[in-house]
Amino acid sequence: xxxxxxxxxxxxxxxxxxxxxxxxxxxxxxxxxxxxxxxxxxxxxxxxxxxxxxxxxxxxxxxxxxxxxxxxxxxxxxxxxxxxxxxxxxxxxxxxxxxxxxxxxxxxxxxxxxxxxxxxxxxxxxxxxxxxxxxxxxxxxxxxxxxxxxxxxxxxxxxxxxxxxxxxxxxxxxxxxxxxxxxxxxxxxxxxxxxxxxxxxxxxxxxxxxxxxxxxxxxxxxxxxxxxxxxxxxxxxxxxxxxxxxxxxxxxxxxxxxxxxxxxxxxxxxxxxxxxxxxxxxxxxxxxxxxxxxxxxxxxxxxxxxxxxxxxxxxxxxxxxxxxxxxxxxxxxxxxxxxxxxx
Numbered sequence: 174x175x176x177x178x179x180x181x182x183x184x185x186x187x188x189x190x191x192x193x194x195x196x197x198x199x200x201x202x203x204x205x206x207x208x209x210x211x212x213x214x215x216x217x218x219x220x221x222x223x224x225x226x227x228x229x230x231x232x233x234x235x236x237x238x239x240x241x242x243x244x245x246x247x248x249x250x251x252x253x254x255x256x257x258x259x260x261x262x263x264x265x266x267x268x269x270x271x272x273x274x275x276x277x278x279x280x281x282x283x284x285x286x287x288x289x290x291x292x293x294x295x296x297x298x299x300x301x302x303x304x305x306x307x308x309x310x311x312x313x314x315x316x317x318x319x320x321x322x323x324x325x326x327x328x329x330x331x332x333x334x335x336x337x338x339x340x341x342x343x344x345x346x347x348x349x350x351x352x353x354x355x356x357x358x359x360x361x362x363x364x365x366x367x368x369x370x371x372x373x374x375x376x377x378x379x380x381x382x383x384x385x386x387x388x389x390x391x392x393x394x395x396x397x398x399x400x401x402x403x404x405x406x407x408x409x410x411x412x413x414x415x416x417x418x419x420x421x422x423x424x425x426x427x428x429x430x431x432x433x434x435x436x437x438x439x440x441x442x443x444x445x446x447x448x449x450x451x452x453x454x455x456x457x458x459x460x461x462x463x464x465x466x467x468x469x470x471x472x473x474x475x476x477x478x479x480x481x482x483x484x485x486x487x488x489x490x491x492x493x494x495x496x497x498x499x500x501x502x503x504x505x506x507x508x509x510x511x512x513x514x515x516x
């Protein structure tokens with residue numbers, strides 16, 4: 174166990190960024206989101222949740238996949254990818270780290286998404302335990318331990334210091350680059366922080382949601398449930414929930430003719446949009462009810478059914494905080510699971 178004293182954190186970030194590019198929570202325009210460390214914008218690892226998750230380090234919101242150049246009947250395919258050098262993702266919360274595993278199931282399955290894999294392999298992940306979980310958090314429901322997340326390096330933040338534990342060879346090598354700022358530490362303070370965090374989580378309003386009904390044998394019953402009509406009526410179809418969600422992986426691929434080349438882009442998409450999956454034959458889910466149901470059935474039934482019981486939600490609570498009409502997965506779980514509506 175190592176620690177860096179709080180007054181030295183600025184030097185610590187700068188030293189780590191000198192060793193490798195550093196993707197870290199940054200406060201800008203009043204909001205905290207992940208961005209590349211530049212020594213100018215203030216680092217903010219105290220804010221519990223970034224607006225968006227750090228998933229775009231591996232799965233960017235928009236990326237240029239390739240270019241095509243045509244000369245008569247000849248078509249040249251130009252690979253625009255560059256080899257990814259090692260980089261660090263810093264301050265990843267336990268729920269967001271769990272979400273990486275869900276994305277891995279999608280992008281590293283057969284066939285492997287090499288765009289995703291190259292970034293994933295290059296990353297050194299510094300996770301950060303939660304000290305003060307918010308009432309919108311329900312990560313415990315999905316087996317997340319916010320007090321002791323995994324990763325290449327696990328961190329705990331106290332008032333006087335940031336504690337660090339290397340878990341992998343990658344993590345050990347990363348800490349060697351900043352060893353001059355590190356001091357040996359015992360685990361007494363860390364164990365106390367873990368205990369406090371777990372006590373808080375036990376008392377959170379959504380930490381004990383019952384998801385036992387969401388399983389394969391109840392698929393048809395859940396799909397045909399009349400409650401979907403009332404739940405979906407208020408939904409605006411704005412897609413906010415999908416864009417802040419750390420596990421959503423839907424995307425669209427489009428091509429643009431620049432006059433000299435054709436560029437193929439991949440960008441995030443949302444199952445809540447009316448034109449999502451629209452084909453020449455029409456829209457397979459033409460109503461908001463069908464799109465709404467698809468989103469939550471995927472998270473709670475379809476995905477775990479195909480991934481050894483792993484749900485497609487990590488309980489980060491971002492959708493609870495960002496949905497403009499306060500419709501979210503907690504309300505769905507409580508309503509469809511037989512409980513009272515979430516507030």
